[in-house]
Amino acid sequence: MDRKKIEEMVDEVFEESFEIEKEQLSQEKGIFQDLGLDSLDIVDLIVALQKKFGVKIRDDNRVREIRTLGDIYSFIESLYKEGSFTIDKN
Numbered sequence: 001m002d003r004k005k006i007e008e009m010v011d012e013v014f015e016e017s018f019e020i021e022k023e024q025l026s027q028e029k030g031i032f033q034d035l036g037l038d039s040l041d042i043v044d045l046i047v048a049l050q051k052k053f054g055v056k057i058r059d060d061n062r063v064r065e066i067r068t069l070g071d072i073y074s075f076i077e078s079l080y081k082e083g084s085f086t087i088d089k090n
Contacts, residue, residue, distance in 0.1 A: 001085075006076050010069070013048045027070030035069070049076065055084050 007027075014020045020035055031037050037045065046058055053076060057063055060079075066072055079085065 001080055003077055007073050009052055010072050013052050017048045029069045053085055055079050
């Protein structure tokens with residue numbers, strides 16, 4: 001799975017789960033300040049990403065470092081490269 005596909009799938013999570021329009025989504029956008037998510041939304045985001053990508057990320061400490069949409073793209077990409085995915089959605 002390439003970075004572009006990961007970005008598309010992450011963007012779908014934001015569109016479907018938080019009703020954020022695709023035009024608002026870019027890698028430099030801050031999850032809290034720009035996209036308006038709060039701490040409760042982060043739980044929903046983690047669950048949605050786990051479901052979308054077939055991964056377990058709740059216990060991964062790197063999640064705490066995520067601040068921007070680009071951070072999410074990079075995090076998911078690193079999980080893919082580590083072989084953490086249970087499903088490969090090409």
